[in-house]
Amino acid sequence: MFTEVLSAAPQSGTNAINDFLAGVKPEFVPAWAVPLTAVGIAVGITIALVSVIAMFSTWLERKVSGHIQCRYGPMRAGWHGWLQPLADGVKLLLKEDLVPVGADRVMYVVAPAIVLASVLAALAAYPLAPGFFFADLDLGIFFILAMTSTTTIGVVMAGWSSNSKWSLYGAMREAAQVVAYEIPLGISLLVPIMVAGSFNLLEVSRGQAGMFGMDWYIWPWVNPFMLPCFVLFFIAILAETKRAPFDLPEAESELVAGFMTEYSGIRWSFFFMEEYAAMYLYSVVGAFFFFGGFESPLTWGAAKVFGDGHVLYHCAAGLTLILKGFAGVFLMMWLRWTLPRVRIDQVMTLGYKYLTPLALACVLGGSLWEVFVAPILPWRNG
Amino acid sequence: MSAAVKYVKNVVDTLVTTLVGMKITGKYLLQKPITVQYPDERLPIPNRYRGIHYLEQEKCIECLACARACPIDCIEMDAVRHGKELEWISFTLDYQKCMFCELCVYPCPKDCIHMGTEFAFVSYDRSEFVHDLLSYRGMSRDAKQRMVEAEEKKKAKEAAKAAKEAAKVAAQAAKEGKEAAGGGGEAKA
Amino acid sequence: MAESTATTEREFMLDVRTQDMEVNMGPQHPATHGVMRILMRADGEICTGAQPHLGYLHRCAEKIGENVEWLQYLPYTDRYDYLAAMNNNLGYSLAVEKLMGIEIPRRALMIRTICAELNRIGSHLIAFGTYGLDIGAFTPFLYMFREREWMMALFEKICGARLTYSYIRIGGVFNDAPPGWLSEVERFCDVFEEKWQEYVDLLMVNHIFVQRTANIGVISPAMALDFGLSGPMVRGSGIDWDLRRDMPYELYAEIWKAGAFSIPLGKGERGALGDCWDRAYVRVMEMMESIKIVRWCLDSIAPGPVIADIPKTLRVPAGEAYVGIENPRGELGHYVVSDGGKVAVRCRVRGPSFTNLAVVEELMPGTLIADAVAIIGSTDIVVGETDR
Numbered sequence: 001m002f003t004e005v006l007s008a009a010p011q012s013g014t015n016a017i018n019d020f021l022a023g024v025k026p027e028f029v030p031a032w033a034v035p036l037t038a039v040g041i042a043v044g045i046t047i048a049l050v051s052v053i054a055m056f057s058t059w060l061e062r063k064v065s066g067h068i069q070c071r072y073g074p075m076r077a078g079w080h081g082w083l084q085p086l087a088d089g090v091k092l093l094l095k096e097d098l099v100p101v102g103a104d105r106v107m108y109v110v111a112p113a114i115v116l117a118s119v120l121a122a123l124a125a126y127p128l129a130p131g132f133f134f135a136d137l138d139l140g141i142f143f144i145l146a147m148t149s150t151t152t153i154g155v156v157m158a159g160w161s162s163n164s165k166w167s168l169y170g171a172m173r174e175a176a177q178v179v180a181y182e183i184p185l186g187i188s189l190l191v192p193i194m195v196a197g198s199f200n201l202l203e204v205s206r207g208q209a210g211m212f213g214m215d216w217y218i219w220p221w222v223n224p225f226m227l228p229c230f231v232l233f234f235i236a237i238l239a240e241t242k243r244a245p246f247d248l249p250e251a252e253s254e255l256v257a258g259f260m261t262e263y264s265g266i267r268w269s270f271f272f273m274e275e276y277a278a279m280y281l282y283s284v285v286g287a288f289f290f291f292g293g294f295e296s297p298l299t300w301g302a303a304k305v306f307g308d309g310h311v312l313y314h315c316a317a318g319l320t321l322i323l324k325g326f327a328g329v330f331l332m333m334w335l336r337w338t339l340p341r342v343r344i345d346q347v348m349t350l351g352y353k354y355l356t357p358l359a360l361a362c363v364l365g366g367s368l369w370e371v372f373v374a375p376i377l378p379w380r381n382g
Numbered sequence: 383m384s385a386a387v388k389y390v391k392n393v394v395d396t397l398v399t400t401l402v403g404m405k406i407t408g409k410y411l412l413q414k415p416i417t418v419q420y421p422d423e424r425l426p427i428p429n430r431y432r433g434i435h436y437l438e439q440e441k442c443i444e445c446l447a448c449a450r451a452c453p454i455d456c457i458e459m460d461a462v463r464h465g466k467e468l469e470w471i472s473f474t475l476d477y478q479k480c481m482f483c484e485l486c487v488y489p490c491p492k493d494c495i496h497m498g499t500e501f502a503f504v505s506y507d508r509s510e511f512v513h514d515l516l517s518y519r520g521m522s523r524d525a526k527q528r529m530v531e532a533e534e535k536k537k538a539k540e541a542a543k544a545a546k547e548a549a550k551v552a553a554q555a556a557k558e559g560k561e562a563a564g565g566g567g568e569a570k571a
Numbered sequence: 572m573a574e575s576t577a578t579t580e581r582e583f584m585l586d587v588r589t590q591d592m593e594v595n596m597g598p599q600h601p602a603t604h605g606v607m608r609i610l611m612r613a614d615g616e617i618c619t620g621a622q623p624h625l626g627y628l629h630r631c632a633e634k635i636g637e638n639v640e641w642l643q644y645l646p647y648t649d650r651y652d653y654l655a656a657m658n659n660n661l662g663y664s665l666a667v668e669k670l671m672g673i674e675i676p677r678r679a680l681m682i683r684t685i686c687a688e689l690n691r692i693g694s695h696l697i698a699f700g701t702y703g704l705d706i707g708a709f710t711p712f713l714y715m716f717r718e719r720e721w722m723m724a725l726f727e728k729i730c731g732a733r734l735t736y737s738y739i740r741i742g743g744v745f746n747d748a749p750p751g752w753l754s755e756v757e758r759f760c761d762v763f764e765e766k767w768q769e770y771v772d773l774l775m776v777n778h779i780f781v782q783r784t785a786n787i788g789v790i791s792p793a794m795a796l797d798f799g800l801s802g803p804m805v806r807g808s809g810i811d812w813d814l815r816r817d818m819p820y821e822l823y824a825e826i827w828k829a830g831a832f833s834i835p836l837g838k839g840e841r842g843a844l845g846d847c848w849d850r851a852y853v854r855v856m857e858m859m860e861s862i863k864i865v866r867w868c869l870d871s872i873a874p875g876p877v878i879a880d881i882p883k884t885l886r887v888p889a890g891e892a893y894v895g896i897e898n899p900r901g902e903l904g905h906y907v908v909s910d911g912g913k914v915a916v917r918c919r920v921r922g923p924s925f926t927n928l929a930v931v932e933e934l935m936p937g938t939l940i941a942d943a944v945a946i947i948g949s950t951d952i953v954v955g956e957t958d959r
Contacts, residue, residue, distance in 0.1 A: 169940070
């Protein structure tokens with residue numbers, strides 16, 4: 001029964017691992033162990049992916065911030081500091097595991113876990129390559145948005161349970177900010193969803209297939225409201241991931257480290273991993289909906305040369321997506337080191353009075369374009 | 383200005399100033415950083431730099447002008463005088479107190495204490511910070527020789543003076559003798 | 572307080588009194604410029620009261636002045652406003668020279684003015700950079716340090732120290748500028764003018780920065796005069812008062828008459844007159860004015876002696892003197908009393924940061940905590956000067 005339940009769920013990548021393991025299973029291993037191992041391996045790959053992404057992002061952040069500020073960034077741990085995240089990780093693991101006096105122990109310990117787990121869960125719906133994914137959800141983007149917003153619970157728990165007034169300030173600001181920006185985030189994604197006709201990420205990516213990226217949704221000839229939607233989407237994800245200019249929850253100069261003040265060692269690194277993983281995840285979402293997802297001249301070339309099912313085609317597609325994701329991450333970092341911080345009431349004003357009405361206006365315009373203008377455009381398939 | 387115009391102006395202003403700012407930071411992103419990676423690379427230190435002191439021990443006459451000039455009394459020196467020459471015991475500067483103000487350099491009549499370009503001073507033990515600036519203890523060979531020469535000269539001078547005194551006394555005695563003899567002679571005649 | 576007259580449960584819940592949270596900003600805090608503690612009462616995010624607590628950096632500088640000789644006190648003057656040490660030395664030297672009644676050679680006056688103005692630039696750079704850091708812009712701080720590094724290298728070449736110079740002494744300056752120093756100062760001025768434009772573009776006109784600082788911490792002209800503020804605090808509110816022009820010392824009377832510099836005033840360009848943006852703007856504009864003064868001095872400097880003839884053991888004639896100079900932060904005053912001996916009888920320092928800080932208690936109630944940080948940053952205090 002257990003096996004039936006597990007294999008009934010739509011899992012393609014895990015299915016592949018499952019089949020492979022069933023094929024090589026030695027005699028003495030019972031049948032129910034195979035799906036479990038397959039799921040374990042899939043989860044392990046996801047966690048490894050998140051860790052590598054987070055580690056690379058921390059290195060990239062330090063180098064980008066360094067060069068913007070006319071300095072080098074890490075240089076001593078390996079060539080140009082590429083081993084620095086590893087050194088940091090080892091250091092954090094060796095730190096004292098500390099729970100502040102008066103802190104609510106259970107919530108304090110659980111909060112970072114919730115925060116990281118929600119991002120890991122969101123990664124389940126995101127495909128690594130056109131043929132390798134963990135869950136081909138028809139609700140793709142909806143699921144991702146829902147899971148990433150549960151990080152707020154963890155943040156508020158962290159701020160409250162730290163038994164420190166400054167952490168509480170950070171947590172309250174975070175809650176208000178994230179809730180305010182969920183709305184423009186979702187609404188601004190409606191225009192590409194309308195054009196694609198589906199929530200499923202793979203469908204959206206396939207809809208933008210074409211030579212030289214001419215079919216990417218961002219271009220004005222597809223829908224002129226895409227570019228403003230992307231700008232709104234980008235601002236919304238800056239606020240969601242608590243990056244400058246919306247980094248009040250961890251406003252260094254005011255609140256030391258906001259809701260993370262009382263955390264140290266591996267618990268603190270959970271928050272940081274979540275931040276960078278969420279940044280990557282959101283920019284990948286942006287890449288899917290606005291910049292073609294898997295489609296790029298590289299993928300198109302690989303499809304022509306190697307064919308659609310070849311593993312190199314999948315590699316090219318996967319590489320394209322990673323590059324697009326990190327381009328978004330780089331842009332977020334560039335903005336962080338350029339702009340000052342926005343005050344909390346101005347964040348709210350921006351979210352409710354500027355972003356939401358503008359997003360609604362874009363949706364209105366975009367849908368009118370889709371209904372009346374798009375059918376007569378030859379490159380939109382009539 | 384009406385609310386609608388202000389609204390649009392806000393949006394435009396934010397976008398424009400953001401892009402201008404990004405252009406500046408982007409420019410520096412692509413330039414070579416200005417960091418000098420100490421300790422592999424170092425900047426040249428100007429020769430007036432106020433670093434750890436060094437003493438030209440030969441010239442020093444232990445006049446204590448630098449010790450008196452120091453606002454915090456970091457300088458202490460100890461030597462035995464042999465006439466004009468000094469037998470050095472210690473010349474310490476307490477770097478736990480020194481604020482590198484250079485007030486000790488100026489009053490020196492012989493211009494023998496200077497501040498060098500060394501700035502790194504690391505130790506596991508506080509007592510090492512009471513730094514002795516002497517390069518040798520006791521007397522140098524030249525100083526000893528000079529002292530010996532000075533003593534010999536002094537002795538010679540004294541001997542000469544004594545000889546002169548003795549000669550003077552002898553002359554005096556001779557004169558008196560002569561006078562006495564002359565007087566006696568006169569008395570006899 | 573009246574007894575609750577609630578009868579139904581709903582009325583009772585509305586009657587529940589919540590307590591204001593008492594939050595401690597400092598003594599260790601990234602936004603207070605030094606070890607200073609501000610006790611804030613906050614109702615949620617809104618600050619309802621603030622009280623600065625000082626004394627964490629008190630080092631008995633004035634008492635030391637009564638125990639060490641006149642020249643030996645000079646390194647101590649460096650250390651109150653350590654970001655603008657040349658100006659502190661200048662203030663003390665001027666006070667003692669006034670008592671002594673000696674005349675300073677012209678080249679010494681020129682070099683002193685150059686050093687004081689370069690240090691003003693350095694101090695305003697820090698004010699600007701750390702203000703950006705308080706508001707959340709991390710990069711202008713690093714760019715500012717690049718220029719300040721150059722300024723410190725210039726001072727290192729002339730006197731051997733980077734932060735606490737003890738260079739401007741009673742009677743003149745300690746030693747003459749090394750060859751090539753003056754042309755390097757000129758090169759610094761040229762490069763600085765380009766970078767200045769970048770600072771303005773990156774931070775000052777940035778819309779987010781303007782939103783954070785305009786209409787915040789508004790000091791009306793009447794309030795400025797009531798609290799006895801000085802320096803950019805008072806000029807940001809539009810009051811035209813600068814000691815370099817109104818009570819000139821050194822060469823400033825001559826420079827002002829030559830029309831070499833002007834006094835920037837806050838005009839309420841981006842919000843109310845006298846808000847934080849105005850003060851930050853005044854500081855940024857003053858940097859350019861300092862460059863103009865330095866250029867005038869470079870053009871007019873001539874060879875000559877750099878220190879007057881003063882005895883090695885200085886005995887200052889009996890009397891008292893007060894000299895106030897324009898520190899980057901405001902009016903720095905030295906009041907020295909002598910009885911004719913080797914040691915001062917009283918050496919009182921009027922630190923501008925101490926007086927400027929008092930207005931914070933008036934400005935903070937009613938603002939958000941983020942604004943409180945902006946207000947403290949705009950007063951540009953150095954706790955070394957507040958506490959001495």
